Amino acid sequence: MAKNEDAYRPFIPRRGRAVAFAAAVAMVVTFGVVAFVVLPTGGATGWTMLDKWAVFFFGCFLGWGLSRWGLVKAEPSPEGISVRNLLTKRFVPWAEIVGVQFGGGRPWCLLDLADTEQLAVMAIQRADGPSAEAEASRLAALVHVNQGEIPND
Numbered sequence: 001m002a003k004n005e006d007a008y009r010p011f012i013p014r015r016g017r018a019v020a021f022a023a024a025v026a027m028v029v030t031f032g033v034v035a036f037v038v039l040p041t042g043g044a045t046g047w048t049m050l051d052k053w054a055v056f057f058f059g060c061f062l063g064w065g066l067s068r069w070g071l072v073k074a075e076p077s078p079e080g081i082s083v084r085n086l087l088t089k090r091f092v093p094w095a096e097i098v099g100v101q102f103g104g105g106r107p108w109c110l111l112d113l114a115d116t117e118q119l120a121v122m123a124i125q126r127a128d129g130p131s132a133e134a135e136a137s138r139l140a141a142l143v144h145v146n147q148g149e150i151p152n153d
Helices: 002-007 015-038 049-070 130-146
Strands: 073-076 080-084 089-093 097-101 108-113 118-125
Touching (some): 002 130, 015 049, 073 130, 080 118, 080 130, 097 130, 118 130
Antiparallel strands (some): 073 080, 097 108, 108 118
16 A cells, blocks of 8 residues: 555655745845835935835745745646646546656656647656656656546545
């Protein structure tokens, strides 16, 4: 049973996740320092407190956007795979997956679906090097093993 559970562990990027969260924190801190320490207040050319808060909240918005990169993942189960990318989350049953692509310099893995669409799996990123190739192979093996299985309701 432990081997089966290991096969269904989530796909999570390594380098991209760390960089995204570090950049998000740096963005919020930088914009906060610029807004409340660097920008001058008052006078003919000064910034008002509303301006400073707007700059800070813009930095928070950019930080939120960067943090979305850190939240991408794909969670396989015996029924299918749930893929969370930047703004969307989609569940795809194994029977709808025709193939897995991770070659040709693509930045992340792609699932070929039966309806001729492709779904990016941003959790398997080329930046992770050999571990990403191993994860793409694990995903392809999961697709192959689960192709004919229909879960009992």
